[in-house]
Amino acid sequence: MGIDTTGQPKTIHDWIKHYNQVCEHARYRLRSGTVRRTGVRYVTLVLDISERLRGRKFKVMKEAALEYVEGVRQVWLETGLEENIGLAVFGGKNLLIHECTSELDLILRSIDQLEPCGDAPAVGGLFMGMAGVITGPRGSIGDFPIQGHMIIFTDSGSDGNTSYSTSSFSSPLSLAKGGIDLKSLLENGGITLTLSSTGINVGSSLDDIDLHNHAGVESLVHSVVDLQTKVFYVQIGKNQHNAIVERVVKETSGRIVDTREMQRLVLMTKIMILASRIAPKIMHSLNQSKELIKQQIKEESGSDDPYNDCLDMVLEFANPLSVENKRGNFTELTSRSLQLGDRVRRGPDWHYGNQDKQMAGTVIGQQSHGIARVHWDNGDTNIYMQCDETSTYNLRKVDEPRILVDEMIAVGCRVVRGHDWKFGNKDGGVGSLGTVLDVRPEGKAVVRWDSKRTGLYKMGHNGRFEIKVHGAPVRSRSKMNEHQSEYPHTSDSESEPESFRPRFRPTRDNATQEPNDYVIPIYSDATVSAIWEYEEGSEWRQYPNDINVKIEKAYQRKKTGKTIIEMDRTTYQIYFQRMIQENPSNKTEKSIRRKD
Secondary structure (H helix, E strand, O other), rough: OOOOOOOOOOOHHHHHHHHHHHHHHHHHHHHHHHOOOOOEEEEEEEEEEOOOHHHHHHHHHHHHHHHHHHHHHHHHHOOOEEEEEEEEEOOOEEEEEEEEEOHHHHHHHHOOOOOOOOOOHHHHHHHHHHHHHHHHOEEEEEEEOOEEEEEEOOOOHHHHHOOOOOHHHHOOOOOOOOOOOOOEEOOOOOOOOEEEEEEEEEOOOOOOOOOOOHHHHHHHHHHHHHHOOOEEEEEEEEEOOHHHHHHHHHHHEEEEEEHHHHHHHHHHHOOOOOOOHHHHHHHHOOOOOOHHHHHHHHOOOOOOOOOOHHHHHHHHHHHHOOHHHHHOOOOOOOOOOOOOOOOOEOOOOOOOOOOOOOOEEEOOOOOEEOEEEEEEEOEEEEEEEEEEEOOOOOOEEEOOOOOEOOOOOOOEEEEOOOOOOOOOOOOOOOOOOOOEEEEEOOOOEEEEOOOHHHHHHHHEEHOOOOOEEEOOOOOOOHHHHHHHHHOOOOOOOOOOOOOOOOOOOOOOOHHHHHOOOOOOOOOOOOOOOOOEEEEEEEEEEEOOOOOOHHHHHHHHHHHOOEEEEEEOEEEEEOOOHHHHHHHOOEEEEEEEEEEE
16 A cells, blocks of 8 residues: 555555664664764653644643653753653654654754644554664663663554454464464564564565554564563543553553653653662562562662552562563463473474474463463574363474574573572572573573573673583584484474484583583684674774684574674674674673675
């Protein structure tokens, strides 16, 4: 359909194209150096400028947004707590007007100049909010990484479909029918959308999909949640209930606030800093009761926490997986045939074609009873039926190790406590094994111990190693083809025989064969044509040959991914999306480039 006569995106397809254009323009401005930034927190204000808000509602919305920015500036002046604020709008115009910036006067002037026009559904606000989040870097408070947040100002009219309800978005069976890729937007419904450095990439067939399509909106919600952002909803008008925005708020553990409560949002950075001081004190304590936390909040701040904003933030910092647990990630299974952390392959009821790329995978959670989440070794994450009541088994357990391919660690690896371990016997005791369920870009990993405890641990973050890989087989990509015959492959329509066991055995019980904990595996036996360089002052310097090989291999595997290197006895993280080299210990960055 394209864009109609009013210039409005009408389908999900149109919104994706518009979103990509907005992100591309934002990246250009960021590269040009015209955006000033400082501080560690990034918030994008998303204002509904639709014609239906004309009059009192529009005035109330602008006043609330201006109050927030003025309040943040006042806190900045009083305490030195700096913030960056961005501004996006949806309605007759759908724009990211300003990327997150420390120039708050610029934001104030732009809000003051807004006028109502046109109309747009809430999904338009989510797209523009995502553009603001994805073009703003992650910050940190203390030892806790903080993704950019968005604050959406709207009423119930932007819902786009008054028949929506919260229950409309929670039918796992509808998602399970196709083994939906949870890192994409609605692959089975005709489109595949994946977040990358350029925003959302479009793949598969792109039919005109109605914006009221429940599965499409559900997939958009998943993409917002996958950004690890928080969404706050400022309700414009009385008795407003925007089901789409409220769903995203719930999934991201945000807040719904009234325009008269803007000070709650103004003080959010102070609340986070207070929570970051309290969380480490209770993180390893057996007593993590809410009463104890509330007492510590009052002692530290001298005041109560009437809305439990600080309490919830402390609990989130103390258990960084709590938000994801609500979505089914890293939760124990109720199935008798599988448990969290199991290695799996396609089972007798498999009917998803080559979705697994004929590789093994790792169970990383449960969508709901009878529906398991699997992270395949090819990098995709999907959900599948594994239901004892209906005897439906899309998966089967296998005894296969996760083979590292020029990687430091990956989902499915078996690990033990490392040299910087400080968590007592939470792993089950010395020598206890765990399985990696997720690897974070900041150098951390989610581990499920065989004792059924799950936690987030440092694996290179700030140069610390609280865990280490235990007996993982390692291959360079140039040698992988030599070993493919060790694992039998099947056609898309046939499952593998239950009697199959891989001939390449894990070495979990042989401690003498563990890889070095701190030396990143480097393979110089392969030749690569590209040259990687990093900026040192006004010069570009080439990486040593062995490190160059590692970087290029990681880049070829995933051009929007990252890798970890060790150079001059320092651990660095390479981010291909932003083309930077980061020293995680002091947060310094250097530009990198690739020359063919």
